Amino acid sequence: MEWISSLEDDCRQVGVEYIYMIFDQAAVDFSIIPILNGFPIEWHSLWQGLPEESSVRQAPLLIRFELNNRSQRLWLDDLCGEVATKSAVLMFCSLWPTPTLAGWLQKCTDGRHEGRPGLLRFYDPRLFPLLAGGLLNDEQRQQLHRPVLFWSWLDRDGAPQRLVGDGSPPVCGEDVKSIDLSDQQLEYLMCVCDANILLAQQPLAIPSFISAETLFQICYRGMQEATDKGLIMDDERDAWVCGKISEYITEKLSC
Template identity: 45%
Template sequence: MTNQWIEEVAGACRTAGIDYLDVIIDQAGLDRSVIPALTVLALEWQSLYQGLPEEFIVDAAPLITRVNLDDEQQMQWLQALSQQVPLLGICSSWGFSALSAWLAQCTDILQEGRGGIFRFYDTRIFPLLFTHVLSEEQQQCLLRPALFWAWQDKDGLPRGMEGVGMPALRGEISRKIELSDRQLEYLCCVSDVIIMLAHHAPPAGAYTSRQALFYDCYQGMVEATNNGIILDDAREEWVMNQLLGVARSS
């Protein structure tokens, strides 16, 4: 399924007149850095921590790299890597330096005046940014350079999102995203779901799709937040009751 996904994304890039694919690699999910492989394959790459206080963290930083779709070795490496870690792809007409600098700026956010790292490149989080977390204006930070974004969901199925794809302007910088307390709470709901699913099984026979289970749990956590339910046990109980309701109605 993963190799097929990469081939489909490569085909969509070629249809758009682009002969490369930019890929964000979250090295935090790997046992070792991919930088030596990038060097051997002569791939352009950049840390998304570039210019941030965390830029000294290179071996565990999220990296963006540009893969030549006509280079067999690079494509084989990409397919092998996709078996090890979820990848977020972006098809963009922007030059690599402009795109990597823009996305590094998107990584640098504010929350209540304090700086922080925005892990938008986590494929569990990425689609939720456009349904639950970011305002339409904030979404433009990620949509502006993209013809489209591509990833695989928790079932390994291909997912995509169309971008704006406007040409880069010389000297243009991304507006810094500032998250409200509520937006941060919605982001934290993702980790709440991951923790909950580590020790709670869904109702028997209710879910065959890991992605559907994850989404329903996330929606339940958001509702718990909106209802002022703060304690972890109470939040998990709320979500499990929601899942039981789904099981009864199915």
């Protein structure tokens, strides 16, 4: 797979012969744990230590693929090709020891609101760029990027995307916190759901020159604006966003 081959080259440029994947089993209709257990491969559940830890067959899994291991490398290509349209895979490069890395990312998955526990699905490639791009505050983004040299995912059009992290070495005894979301952050996360629901209903005829990723971004920003304006009824919010889509289409057609 061209995407993975490109990431393999990037890893080797920094002297790394392995790559990490977070695989979201909840995004597909099967568990990959039986296959993982057939490999001499290192993996950890990111729900370990959380109330959901017993549901390991639905959990996001941190997997370390050795790029020099032919069987692992071939399976990596096959797996990514099979789930390319499922939004199940977030790839990244890190120099951290895998157990330390797993513990850190488990804390990032432990999302909270006003101290109440929940799951922060940062590993969803549809959600990750929103969180890393501004939905999280500076401290929370720094925590997410801390162990990672670079991230990569496929967007809604199947195009590879890349984001640089921090990747500085771990510090003995370094504290990592659960990510506690503010009211506004939670409201903006709900805008993602609202945008997806609106898109599923296909309220407008969308010209082919508007990509799936662009359309989602228009809808998401529109839902944020609707929230900021205090529009709470579904029909009001949908009408506002449809207006934004129409404005975008008109602007592009007039160019």
